[in-house]
Amino acid sequence: MTDIPVLETERLVLRGHTLDDFPAYAVMWTDPVVTRFIGGVPLTEEESWAKFMRIAGHWALFGYGFWAIIEKASGKRVGEAGILNMKRDMQPSFHGVPEIGWGLLPDVHGNGYATEATKAIIAWGEKHFGKVRMVCIIDPENIPSLRVAERCGFRQVALSTYKGDPTVLLERLP
Amino acid sequence: MTIPVVETQRLILRGHTLEDFPAYAAMRADPEVMKFIGYGDTISEEEAWTNFRSIAGHWEYLGFGTWAVEEKATGAMIGTLGYTDKKRVSSHPASGAPEMGWSLSRSAHGKGIGSEALTAALAWGRNFFGPIRVVCVIGDGNDASVRLAEKHGFKQCGVARRGHLGRRVFERVL
Numbered sequence: 275m276t277d278i279p280v281l282e283t284e285r286l287v288l289r290g291h292t293l294d295d296f297p298a299y300a301v302m303w304t305d306p307v308v309t310r311f312i313g314g315v316p317l318t319e320e321e322s323w324a325k326f327m328r329i330a331g332h333w334a335l336f337g338y339g340f341w342a343i344i345e346k347a348s349g350k351r352v353g354e355a356g357i358l359n360m361k362r363d364m365q366p367s368f369h370g371v372p373e374i375g376w377g378l379l380p381d382v383h384g385n386g387y388a389t390e391a392t393k394a395i396i397a398w399g400e401k402h403f404g405k406v407r408m409v410c411i412i413d414p415e416n417i418p419s420l421r422v423a424e425r426c427g428f429r430q431v432a433l434s435t436y437k438g439d440p441t442v443l444l445e446r447l448p
Numbered sequence: 449m450t451i452p453v454v455e456t457q458r459l460i461l462r463g464h465t466l467e468d469f470p471a472y473a474a475m476r477a478d479p480e481v482m483k484f485i486g487y488g489d490t491i492s493e494e495e496a497w498t499n500f501r502s503i504a505g506h507w508e509y510l511g512f513g514t515w516a517v518e519e520k521a522t523g524a525m526i527g528t529l530g531y532t533d534k535k536r537v538s539s540h541p542a543s544g545a546p547e548m549g550w551s552l553s554r555s556a557h558g559k560g561i562g563s564e565a566l567t568a569a570l571a572w573g574r575n576f577f578g579p580i581r582v583v584c585v586i587g588d589g590n591d592a593s594v595r596l597a598e599k600h601g602f603k604q605c606g607v608a609r610r611g612h613l614g615r616r617v618f619e620r621v622l
């Protein structure tokens with residue numbers, strides 16, 4: 275396996291996914307609260323499996339990607355976050371610009387975990403890529419995630435559409 | 449993970465690298481290649497990029513996967529072929545077995561390339577998996593692929609559908 279760095283924060287450990295994470299991963303992506311603002315529809319096991327495969331492929335191809343977020347207190351996987359290279363068909367285009375993303379289980383929403391994980395990932399990204407512009411995209415109705423982005427230094431730059439849905443593009447300048 | 453390299457008279461089966469992506473995306477944008485694959489339609493660069501990451505992830509997690517088929521004479525990537533675990537639902541006649549799949553760029557059709565690569569991949573699979581059942585799923589009308597499968601000992605074991613496309617499912621023991 276590609277050597278995926280482990281990041282530690284006060285309450286969380288971010289580590290690479292292993293095959294053992296798949297059952298929890300598949301459960302998370304069948305949760306309509308999780309998918310409401312990410313893709314819009316819960317995934318079948320087959321679809322989440324394909325998505326899970328792509329996480330490992332992303333690390334293998336690019337040397338960066340998505341981490342599993344483990345809650346230290348419980349040892350449980352409570353979500354995922356990381357840096358993406360998606361070649362999204364979207365205007366304005368941001369191909370090649372590191373895209374930050376996160377998704378957490380509804381049980382742990384509201385604890386500041388997404389902000390804590392995302393800040394650690396941005397810090398890692400600034401070492402990995404240097405001081406570069408980063409972006410993220412968020413559903414305009416996803417107020418909690420828009421707040422996470424703001425806390426992590428992102429500012430809205432455009433209201434666009436992605437796959438037909440309104441999407442806010444945010445950027446974080448070095 | 450180190451992806452195994454398999455050599456035949458005219459071909460090298462090897463892992464995909466990022467440099468293969470333009471050729472991969474071109475193949476996925478060719479209606480002649482895509483006529484019987486997926487929903488029978490070409491896919492966008494973004495979708496091809498998604499699939500490309502999934503290919504890399506398979507090798508990482510499972511130790512088997514899909515190779516890039518490189519033509520020795522030219523060094524060109526002329527197709528893909530290998531094994532996937534799609535986690536198809538249990539009611540699908542292809543579920544529960546490694547699934548073989550292949551696609552060749554238009555320039556490589558009709559030259560016995562598929563047969564040469566499949567022979568080598570079957571031998572590799574027999575060694576890796578042992579004598580287990582493997583399957584392949586072929587779109588209705590794809591006579592060239594049916595001939596290839598049957599020539600290599602696959603027998604039809606069921607049918608399936610994807611979108612408007614009917615499928616025949618084939619199996620054999622490695």
